[in-house]
Amino acid sequence: MGEAATKRMPGRGRFISFEGGEGSGKSTQIKKLAERLEAAKLRSILTREPGGSPGAEVIRHLLLSGMGKLLGPDAETLLFAAARDDHVRTVIQPALSQGTWVLCDRFSDSTRVYQGKAGKVPVGLVNAMERVTIGNLKPDLTIILDVPVEIGLKRAAARRGDAAPDRFESEDMKFHQNLRDAYRELAAIEPQRCVLIDATPDANTVAASVWTALRDRFFASPATAASRA
Numbered sequence: 415m416g417e418a419a420t421k422r423m424p425g426r427g428r429f430i431s432f433e434g435g436e437g438s439g440k441s442t443q444i445k446k447l448a449e450r451l452e453a454a455k456l457r458s459i460l461t462r463e464p465g466g467s468p469g470a471e472v473i474r475h476l477l478l479s480g481m482g483k484l485l486g487p488d489a490e491t492l493l494f495a496a497a498r499d500d501h502v503r504t505v506i507q508p509a510l511s512q513g514t515w516v517l518c519d520r521f522s523d524s525t526r527v528y529q530g531k532a533g534k535v536p537v538g539l540v541n542a543m544e545r546v547t548i549g550n551l552k553p554d555l556t557i558i559l560d561v562p563v564e565i566g567l568k569r570a571a572a573r574r575g576d577a578a579p580d581r582f583e584s585e586d587m588k589f590h591q592n593l594r595d596a597y598r599e600l601a602a603i604e605p606q607r608c609v610l611i612d613a614t615p616d617a618n619t620v621a622a623s624v625w626t627a628l629r630d631r632f633f634a635s636p637a638t639a640a641s642r643a
């Protein structure tokens with residue numbers, strides 16, 4: 415994917431990803447943000463990974479059923495990359511270039527954290543896949559929702575009810591703690607792009623923090639933005 419195609423052009427939409435561990439509230443928050451943007455008359459689409467395009471949704475089904483795991487960690491990573499490649503080319507890039515804001519429930523940081531940090535897939539493979547699938551297309555803002563592992567898993571279990579846990583929900587506590595640590599580390603390493611938000615309070619309180627992060631990033635006066643830099 416060429417650099418020229420991914421540079422921010424005047425009128426290009428903003429790209430916002432949501433990240434976090436199981437049950438951290440991404441789907442809840444992304445919907446609230448879409449409503450808020452709509453009220454502000456900003457055109458947005460809500461999408462997700464793995465999935466988000468017809469081809470990628472087929473791969474999502476394979477991955478969450480655990481079929482990808484049977485192929486081994488490297489091949490499973492390639493499946494996430496194949497899904498992302500289709501999603502970026504057919505949904506994300508076209509929307510951004512038409513000036514539409516893209517709200518994405520998970521993106522490439524999920525591969526870095528789940529496959530790379532927690533899954534121990536070599537960073538060289540993760541980097542190579544990222545270059546091929548997204549090039550320079552980093553989100554303009556990444557909201558990382560942070561909750562203690564026990565709370566997130568409890569929320570995910572309550573929502574699931576009697577259904578069986580999926581491929582990643584079935585991992586042990588140590589895996590989930592590694593995810594949380596890796597997301598917190600990412601927020602510390604990339605503060606210009608990532609904002610870590612305490613997702614323990616009620617959903618409306620978390621939504622207010624998300625909106626503050628957006629306002630600071632995109633709607634702040636030049637003086638305020640400069641003092642943050």
Ligand code: Z5A
Nearest residue numbers: 437438439440441442463464524525528569573582616617
């Ligand atoms: N994955 C990967 O390994 N590599 C990759 O590159 C990518 C993904 C892109 C996709 O699963 C899986 O793929 C994912 C990582 C892996 N792991 N898993 N499992 P998914 O899309 O099916 O699920 P998820 O992304 O992990 O999200 P989630 O666990 O389904 O939850 P969530 O979206 O973060 O939370 P929620 O659905 O908004 O909320 C969960 C419940 O808590 C629900 O009942 C809410 O009403 C409740 N909730 C939400 N917020 C609150 C607050 N603030 N207080 C109380 N209760 C709340």
